[in-house]
Amino acid sequence: MVTNIILAVAAMLAVFLVVVALRPSTYRVSRSISVNASPATVFDHVNVMQRWQKWSPFENVDPAMKRVFEGPEAGVGAVYRWEGNHQIGTGSNTIVESRPNELIRFKLEMLKPHCGTNDVDFQFQPDAQGTKVTWTMQGRLNFITKILDLIIGMDAMIGSQFQEGLKQLKLVAENEPV
Template identity: 40%
Template sequence: MLKKILGGLAAVLLILVGVIAMQPSEYTVQRTATMPVPKDIAFALVNDFHRWNDWSPWAKLDPDIKTTFGGAQAGVGATYAWVGNEKVGEGKMTILESKPDELVRLELEFFKPMAGVSETRISFKAVEGGTEVVWAMSGANNFVGKAMCLVMDMDQLIGKDFEAGLANLKTVGQAEATKRAEAEAARVAEEKAAAEKATAEAAAAAGAQGQPAVARPTP
């Protein structure tokens, strides 16, 4: 009887291993969002790891997370490493390619809770209404990854985080765009006030000398 039970268990395990082995050997997760901001604003928030905590979907999952920045200040060679709780784990990101206002390509290394390496691409394209941002990640499924596919694949696991991150990026980007517009409006107003002041002073000086003032156009 015991041999039959053990034999049955062995058969079940072999079937399970076979089913796991048949799962996809690679995965891809991709999400897209359109943001009412210029490309350069969205790009800058991604190209500089120091800005990631402003919009990253994982930033607030562990208030005690330890982060380390290395390499370049931004762009190719910049690194971002983190050690956190079970929700964020431990890993490192490195920017491998950076095309201004077009693309940021990263290597994403996970150390804990499950080791793995993925390539992440965040691209930017001007469209009607602002900028289309595409966040995509791809990698290889090892045996553990394939086993997880039986319960939840990477698209289900990571996709919702990408959606949250893009929503956060949109909010932060809009705030940056508003600041830029306000700064530009203030600059124009300052230049206009300076021009009007110069015109008034010229008129006053001409009047004091009994000469007609030379009109200066006000932008």
């Protein structure tokens, strides 16, 4: 009897591990919003990382978070490093490409609580409201993050944060004096 239970548990564990191993090794999360402001106005709120404190959904998670800005104030080479509690972790965000009013590409490196490197893009396109802003992140999944993706889903974990950040970015950009 005990042997059968152990064999059944081992078989279920083996099936679970195979399912996880066969999951895709990459992910992509993307959200968009229309902002009643010019592409230049919205672009500047993302291209100058010190301005993220006004709209980023990650800024208020840990009030004691330490922030360091390195390199130029804006554009390629600007770096934002942070160190916070277990919820916000430790990492850096570096602008690797910046095309005024069109695209900003970042290299996001997480050191704690999980290590990983991700590509993050902000695209700015004129639309009927003013500017359509699209925030996208993509990266690789290791075995542990594949389990998280299977149970919770990267889109569910990150997408709601992106949507909240875009709403705050919209609020900040639309209320900026012209």
